Amino acid sequence: MTWRLPQASTMAGAVDTLFDFVLWTSVASFLIIVLGKLIFLVRFRRKKIPEKESLYLTGHTATELSVAVILLVWVMVIFYWGWADYKKLRSAPAGAMEINVIAKQWLWEIQYPDGRRLTNELVVPKGKPVKLIMTSQDVLHSFFVPDFRVKQDIIPNTYTSLWFEATEAGEHPVYCAEYCGAAHSGMLATVRVLEPAAFEAWQLAGFLGEAGAAEGEAASEPKSLAEKGREIFMAKGCQACHTTDGSKGLGPSQKGIFGATEALEGGGTVTVDENYIRESLMEPAKKVVKGFQPIMPTFKGQLTDEEINALIGFIKSLGGK
Numbered sequence: 001m002t003w004r005l006p007q008a009s010t011m012a013g014a015v016d017t018l019f020d021f022v023l024w025t026s027v028a029s030f031l032i033i034v035l036g037k038l039i040f041l042v043r044f045r046r047k048k049i050p051e052k053e054s055l056y057l058t059g060h061t062a063t064e065l066s067v068a069v070i071l072l073v074w075v076m077v078i079f080y081w082g083w084a085d086y087k088k089l090r091s092a093p094a095g096a097m098e099i100n101v102i103a104k105q106w107l108w109e110i111q112y113p114d115g116r117r118l119t120n121e122l123v124v125p126k127g128k129p130v131k132l133i134m135t136s137q138d139v140l141h142s143f144f145v146p147d148f149r150v151k152q153d154i155i156p157n158t159y160t161s162l163w164f165e166a167t168e169a170g171e172h173p174v175y176c177a178e179y180c181g182a183a184h185s186g187m188l189a190t191v192r193v194l195e196p197a198a199f200e201a202w203q204l205a206g207f208l209g210e211a212g213a214a215e216g217e218a219a220s221e222p223k224s225l226a227e228k229g230r231e232i233f234m235a236k237g238c239q240a241c242h243t244t245d246g247s248k249g250l251g252p253s254q255k256g257i258f259g260a261t262e263a264l265e266g267g268g269t270v271t272v273d274e275n276y277i278r279e280s281l282m283e284p285a286k287k288v289v290k291g292f293q294p295i296m297p298t299f300k301g302q303l304t305d306e307e308i309n310a311l312i313g314f315i316k317s318l319g320g321k
Contacts, residue, residue: 008168008193009148014085016149022078089150092163096129100225100309103134103141103154106183108174111309114203115224120189122174124166125199131163133274137305142178145191151177157282159274166193229314232307241296244318251296252289258320263290272320277312 007013099122100111110118124130134143136156143162144151152162166172174189194202223231233239241251252262257272265288270276279286281303284296303311 006147006168006172007149008166008170008172009145009150010165010167011085011089012147012149012167014088018078018081018085021081025074089162092131092161093129093165096131096163097124098131098133099124100313101132101134101143101154102137102305102309103143103176104137105139105181106176106187108143108187108189109306111225111306113225113313115228122189122191123199123202124191124193125196126166126169126193127196129163129165131161133159133161133309135159135278135305135309139180140178141176141180141187144175144177145172146175147172148191153178157278159278161274166191169193169195169198225310225313226317227314228307229310229312229317232303232311233314236299236302251292254315254318256319258316258318260320264288265290265292265294274312277315278308281308281311 004016007016098113101122102109102111108120108122110122112118122132132143132152134152134154135158136154138156140156141154142151143154145164147168148164148166150162150164152160154160170193172191172193174191176184176187180187233244241249243249243253244255246253246255258277260272261269262272263269270287276287280296281299283300284298285294288294
């Protein structure tokens with residue numbers, strides 16, 4: 001349909017179907033109500049029936065209960081349908097390609113696992129699930145791709161995520177859907193969807209210099225996000241307390257920790273995810289793993305969002321659940 005945005009992701013059709021159901025059942029309800037009002041206006045208008053001869057109407061329990069039940073069923077169908085689709089939108093498939101997004105006034109910075117960085121352009125393969133792990137460097141933003149029917153708020157000092165699987169090659173606009181300052185309307189980007197073979201060629205091109213590409217010779221290979229994270233891990237002295245081989249240290253080993261559930265001092269548990277790692281770097285004494293002392297210093301103000309993403313990438317590279 002030319003009046004509708006492209007359904008360029010696997011979830012776009014499901015979102016549109018639910019929207020259409022809500023729209024057209026609402027339209028039908030509106031027409032029924034308006035028609036009923038018109039019938040009553042004509043049938044019981046004052047000129048036709050004198051006021052003293054007007055009928056005295058009382059409630060009809062069976063009708064009232066029937067309408068209430070029908071409306072309840074209608075609302076619950078919408079709720080369940082929406083909840084089922086919402087769960088699909090929130091749970092990225094296993095093996096999804098992870099890409100970091102840093103929102104800042106007024107641009108989008110994209111970080112790939114292989115170390116490549118782009119501004120205001122996200123390049124992804126067609127037919128492969130992609131998970132975006134996003135944070136904001138300043139204020140609240142919102143990543144919105146209308147063609148994919150996905151939108152997610154991006155919050156300072158924490159991580160949120162969304163996923164999609166593009167089904168149409170080409171360029172799809174990205175907007176910030178949360179007012180973020182004077183140049184909010186200019187905070188635009190593009191998702192460029194490539195066929196799998198073209199995406200592989202694009203990735204390869206990242207490791208070739210212009211002269212090298214012309215001659216078919218590889219240029220120096222950029223460092224991956226995990227490699228950069230390992231350098232930061234060593235430079236900040238993290239290895240003094242945290243081992244990477246599973247052996248015990250002054251702090252929990254980082255080997256296989258990502259995605260694990262850890263017991264905390266004082267009770268409770270926590271899942272080791274992006275937000276927990278970030279919180280542990282900024283406020284290390286807030287949630288201390290059971291069996292360890294709160295001796296880790298804070299890195300607040302010492303690490304950029306890019307460096308935190310790299311550290312998380314390194315920890316992920318050590319395995320997890």
